[in-house]
Amino acid sequence: MIRLLVILAAVLIASPGWAQNNCVDCHRELEDETLTPAAAAFAEDVHAKAGLTCASCHGGDPAANVEDGDYSRAMDPAKGYIGVPERSAIPGMCGRCHSDASYMHRFDPNIAVDQLAQYRTSVHGQKLAEGDAKVAECASCHRAHGILPVKDPRAPVYPTQIPETCGGCHAKAEYMSAYGIPTTQLEEYRDSVHGEALFGRGDLGAPTCNSCHGNHGAAPPGIDTVSRVCGSCHAIQRDLFANSPHQEAFQSMELPECEACHDNHATAKPDDVMVGATEGAICLDCHTEGDDGLQVAASIRERIEALKSALGRSHELVERAGRAGMEVSDAEVALIDANQSLVEARNLVHSFATGPVEDKVKEGLAITKNAEEMGAAALEELDFRRIGLAISLAFILIMVLGLYLKIRQLEGSGEGGP
Amino acid sequence: MSSPVFERTYRWLDERLTLEDLLAHAKEKAVPQHRYSFCYFFGGATLFFLMLQVMTGILLLLYYKPTAEAAFESVRFIVTEVSFGWLIRSIHSWSANLMVLSAFLHMATVFFMRAYRKPRELTWWTGAVLLLLSMGFGFSGYLLPWNELAFFATRVGTDMAGKIPLVGGYLLEFLRGGEDVTGATLTRFFGFHVAVLPMITTAFLALHVILIQRQGMSVPASVKGEAGARRGMPFFPNFFLRELMGWGIALAVLAALASLFPWELGEKADAFAPAPAGIKPEWYFLFMFQTLKMLPATLFGVEGELLGLIFFSLAGLLWFFLPVLDRSTEERRSPLVTWIGIGALVFIAVMTVLGYVMP
Numbered sequence: 173m174i175r176l177l178v179i180l181a182a183v184l185i186a187s188p189g190w191a192q193n194n195c196v197d198c199h200r201e202l203e204d205e206t207l208t209p210a211a212a213a214f215a216e217d218v219h220a221k222a223g224l225t226c227a228s229c230h231g232g233d234p235a236a237n238v239e240d241g242d243y244s245r246a247m248d249p250a251k252g253y254i255g256v257p258e259r260s261a262i263p264g265m266c267g268r269c270h271s272d273a274s275y276m277h278r279f280d281p282n283i284a285v286d287q288l289a290q291y292r293t294s295v296h297g298q299k300l301a302e303g304d305a306k307v308a309e310c311a312s313c314h315r316a317h318g319i320l321p322v323k324d325p326r327a328p329v330y331p332t333q334i335p336e337t338c339g340g341c342h343a344k345a346e347y348m349s350a351y352g353i354p355t356t357q358l359e360e361y362r363d364s365v366h367g368e369a370l371f372g373r374g375d376l377g378a379p380t381c382n383s384c385h386g387n388h389g390a391a392p393p394g395i396d397t398v399s400r401v402c403g404s405c406h407a408i409q410r411d412l413f414a415n416s417p418h419q420e421a422f423q424s425m426e427l428p429e430c431e432a433c434h435d436n437h438a439t440a441k442p443d444d445v446m447v448g449a450t451e452g453a454i455c456l457d458c459h460t461e462g463d464d465g466l467q468v469a470a471s472i473r474e475r476i477e478a479l480k481s482a483l484g485r486s487h488e489l490v491e492r493a494g495r496a497g498m499e500v501s502d503a504e505v506a507l508i509d510a511n512q513s514l515v516e517a518r519n520l521v522h523s524f525a526t527g528p529v530e531d532k533v534k535e536g537l538a539i540t541k542n543a544e545e546m547g548a549a550a551l552e553e554l555d556f557r558r559i560g561l562a563i564s565l566a567f568i569l570i571m572v573l574g575l576y577l578k579i580r581q582l583e584g585s586g587e588g589g590p
Numbered sequence: 591m592s593s594p595v596f597e598r599t600y601r602w603l604d605e606r607l608t609l610e611d612l613l614a615h616a617k618e619k620a621v622p623q624h625r626y627s628f629c630y631f632f633g634g635a636t637l638f639f640l641m642l643q644v645m646t647g648i649l650l651l652l653y654y655k656p657t658a659e660a661a662f663e664s665v666r667f668i669v670t671e672v673s674f675g676w677l678i679r680s681i682h683s684w685s686a687n688l689m690v691l692s693a694f695l696h697m698a699t700v701f702f703m704r705a706y707r708k709p710r711e712l713t714w715w716t717g718a719v720l721l722l723l724s725m726g727f728g729f730s731g732y733l734l735p736w737n738e739l740a741f742f743a744t745r746v747g748t749d750m751a752g753k754i755p756l757v758g759g760y761l762l763e764f765l766r767g768g769e770d771v772t773g774a775t776l777t778r779f780f781g782f783h784v785a786v787l788p789m790i791t792t793a794f795l796a797l798h799v800i801l802i803q804r805q806g807m808s809v810p811a812s813v814k815g816e817a818g819a820r821r822g823m824p825f826f827p828n829f830f831l832r833e834l835m836g837w838g839i840a841l842a843v844l845a846a847l848a849s850l851f852p853w854e855l856g857e858k859a860d861a862f863a864p865a866p867a868g869i870k871p872e873w874y875f876l877f878m879f880q881t882l883k884m885l886p887a888t889l890f891g892v893e894g895e896l897l898g899l900i901f902f903s904l905a906g907l908l909w910f911f912l913p914v915l916d917r918s919t920e921e922r923r924s925p926l927v928t929w930i931g932i933g934a935l936v937f938i939a940v941m942t943v944l945g946y947v948m949p
Binding site for chain 1: 666670832845
């Protein structure tokens, strides 16, 4: 512990920003639940590392001589001391630097400086301006002291931490009761295909809350903009949907585009069952038995199932040949191509037309057939090898038997025998 | 045999080379008969596998391309497109392993029968060199298909050579043709495999066989009485026919292995890919690899791997110079060498099994 303190002291003395920061020296000594942890946390703060002091936000004079115990010299309002800032004042206070491009570019020439402007357009920003002190401001997500860079995995705004950070308020039913919005988003997100990618596989490219809602300008996407939000990643599906008959129909029915079938926070891994006229198909939510749309859905499903089943058979055949030790890498490459056709055919479901899906399925079936033929040829070759082996073994054994008989004959007759 | 053409050819050769002497030697050559006579077959079996290696190796050379860009593809072409290419490659790989196994068994039988003692020291030394050469063939040939496993195993194997004090750095660069395993390594391993090693092997093999012909087969002291009581088996044709029978059986086993378990090709080597899990060398290097892996990072203040390499180098030297170190004679027997041999065999067996079992 003493060693730790010595190291800490050495670090503090060595840091030019800290040399003049009497606030931290005193506040760390105070056994105060609010003041002491804040002063301690500031050591790791990105601002402290950039040379800023407590006074940068709270004002006052961190270099004032307070040895006589008169702390008012350090916390003098005449020197700009504001104490704990009002929540409503925090965005403006942070924005004083963060919206100043020429100041911020000293630290990072590529840093964004539009956070405050965006925040003011957000639901949080608007409610704060209306006097609602419960909504999130800068410190709610970034913390007040001990602010870490966004790229630090420990930061509450790091991709894997964001759902919990937003859920810190949005998952609390009591806290959110006044706003009349659901509080199940975090729970739903966790089990969604996106949540599984983020938490399960640690895929930092997986969307989190801010990917769809924005961060500083956080707002729920409207019905018209959902497809643009999802389409920023799922571009092919978005374009197909925009040119499909569903585009107009959804608009007239005021249905959110992607969300209507895939849900929003609880987006599940898509399943072929979702398409078609059988139980579990989402199409049945709007379409009725016998209508044109349902027939198209049934025909799309039928084609996808045909490719899946052909692919499964071919896969089994090639795998069997591979297990038997045959070289089937060409067939395996063909199967990868065929699988790609299946993926593309599934994407083409968003055209909600049979033609494009059918064309892609035909392409996939042709590749699958080729792979299947290669697998069958490998198995035929295997049979040929086994028969060849049996014949060769028979010849070899006859030769060995012949040699044995010759030895017996030689040694039986006594000629050259031992 | 008695056709006029054959007789005329024989006479023509006999006039120039005096074949009578050779024939007389062949007629007189006899193999001692006792309860360990089966051990005499291992040398011949090794020779049989070597002949197969040469034949299949030459056939593979017709299509193989020794560059990092084309090696894998050319081997793939051999096993998928060339008629019976799969069989030739599979026999080459299986036969290589069986050759090392058979050479090792041959060495072990010679060791336990104490056949290395005077006057057969030179036979032991040439045999020891041949065993090391066959391992060199295995190590260099393993890389030639340029697949992932071979690439990383070669990297690990050459890394070990690089740890040898003083000369390690030079040796590593000599083996790899640079700092890392690259196409340059493949090209020189190919050169070692098809030119350098065969040339040296031919010379040592000729010497080894001539020495055996000159000195005859050794009879272990424990069965001297038994061998003396029985007439030696004529090499031609009795022993030779038996050897041929053994070769036939070996060929049958080899054909079955090559057809039913064709040697895998794996994935093409990619220097930038992460090393796949469970990289292991060929089974005959596994006991050394496993021992080095199990040694602690430092032992008595010295790097563990380095100590392991020193241990194996010393053990190798003891093994090589056994004929001059083993002072026992037929009259003054000492079980020490036998016990050391048994200990070494148990150690090799345990470490090899651990190498396969442990992750």
